[in-house]
Amino acid sequence: MLERFLAFGYGLNEGCCDETRHFKTQTSGYKRMPLLYTDPSFLDHDTGEHRECADRLRSVGEMLKKSDVASKFKPGEIKAATLAQLGRVHSPQHIANVEKFAEKGGGRIESDTVVSPKSYQVALKAAGTAAAAVDAVIKGEHRRAMCLIRPPGHHAVPAKAQGFCLFNNVAVAAAQAQWIHQATRILVVDFDVHHGNGTQDIFYDSENVYFLSSHRHPFYPGTGTEDETGTGRGLGTIFNLPLTFGTSRKEILSRFETLLNDAAKRCKPEIVLLSAGFDAHKEDPIGSLELETEDFTKLTKQVVAVADEYCDGQLVSLLEGGYNVKSLAESVECHLWVLADK
Numbered sequence: 479m480l481e482r483f484l485a486f487g488y489g490l491n492e493g494c495c496d497e498t499r500h501f502k503t504q505t506s507g508y509k510r511m512p513l514l515y516t517d518p519s520f521l522d523h524d525t526g527e528h529r530e531c532a533d534r535l536r537s538v539g540e541m542l543k544k545s546d547v548a549s550k551f552k553p554g555e556i557k558a559a560t561l562a563q564l565g566r567v568h569s570p571q572h573i574a575n576v577e578k579f580a581e582k583g584g585g586r587i588e589s590d591t592v593v594s595p596k597s598y599q600v601a602l603k604a605a606g607t608a609a610a611a612v613d614a615v616i617k618g619e620h621r622r623a624m625c626l627i628r629p630p631g632h633h634a635v636p637a638k639a640q641g642f643c644l645f646n647n648v649a650v651a652a653a654q655a656q657w658i659h660q661a662t663r664i665l666v667v668d669f670d671v672h673h674g675n676g677t678q679d680i681f682y683d684s685e686n687v688y689f690l691s692s693h694r695h696p697f698y699p700g701t702g703t704e705d706e707t708g709t710g711r712g713l714g715t716i717f718n719l720p721l722t723f724g725t726s727r728k729e730i731l732s733r734f735e736t737l738l739n740d741a742a743k744r745c746k747p748e749i750v751l752l753s754a755g756f757d758a759h760k761e762d763p764i765g766s767l768e769l770e771t772e773d774f775t776k777l778t779k780q781v782v783a784v785a786d787e788y789c790d791g792q793l794v795s796l797l798e799g800g801y802n803v804k805s806l807a808e809s810v811e812c813h814l815w816v817l818a819d820k
């Protein structure tokens with residue numbers, strides 16, 4: 479099995495799902511191996527010298543070759559998102575715009591976000607894989623999944639790309655749980671150093687998708703204050719933990735755990751989704767909240783504990799940021815060891 483990770487090319491028909499299956503009819507075989515989704519095609523989103531570059535996943539791939547953690551996971555099947563899946567969270571104009579922009583050769587689709595000729599197809603795979611992981615976990619054969627995908631997604635808003643993100647992968651995953659599996663209580667957690675403004679925007683008035691983000695503040699993208707709590711039927715479903723630079727690691731971990739437990743108590747999630755960005759690491763060149771690699775073990779354990787308490791451990795994690803390729807790989811390894819733990 480390890481060889482499949484070494485080759486960075488997978489073909490197993492895992493992670494597929496009968497999309498008509500109702501959320502409530504899941505089986506209880508959740509103790510099987512967690513799934514790991516990644517694929518060399520994610521390197522084809524060619525951003526050149528940009529911080530969000532293919533070397534990020536190359537570095538993670540090198541880690542997977544060396545670490546025993548890869549043997550604890552079963553490869554999941556990569557799938558491209560359908561227009562219907564994307565259309566649950568993005569406007570048709572935005573989807574068409576990304577496609578056209580890539581077809582014409584790409585460039586900067588907005589100030590921070592680079593598109594290459596293959597980026598549209600790669601972004602479809604990132605979003606589709608997130609949805610496929612939800613299918614597999616809700617189906618019940620695997621209780622946890624990690625999607626090592628790019629481009630990241632949590633800044634993408636309904637009608638435009640933003641902050642290195644073309645399509646909002648975690649939002650597509652949440653919508654899959656909501657619309658295909660009839661989940662009515664979905665908890666999206668985001669510990670990327672940047673506020674997940676796109677995810678918040680998409681579900682701001684949703685009573686079904688709860689969102690918790692811890693992030694450096696004030697910082698890009700500027701949103702994510704404590705008084706942003708949702709609107710209408712979604713009032714009280716948004717939980718923001720803005721953290722000033724210089725907050726101690728101990729305080730960050732403690733406040734994250736407290737707010738996470740509050741959010742989980744309110745939501746009582748049927749599935750937990752995690753926007754796992756590793757750019758709060760002290761070595762990160764564009765983020766940083768001065769976290770150490772080991773802190774991602776602790777943060778991940780806190781999220782796993784919530785999934786274990788409320789939803790038989792059902793957790794789908796997706797890679798977001800993390801721009802020091804070395805500390806990214808080390809942090810992802812810590813994250814995977816926790817997900818691999820029984």
Ligand SMILES: [Zn+2]
Pocket residue numbers: 670671672755757765798799800
């Ligand atoms: Zn980030």
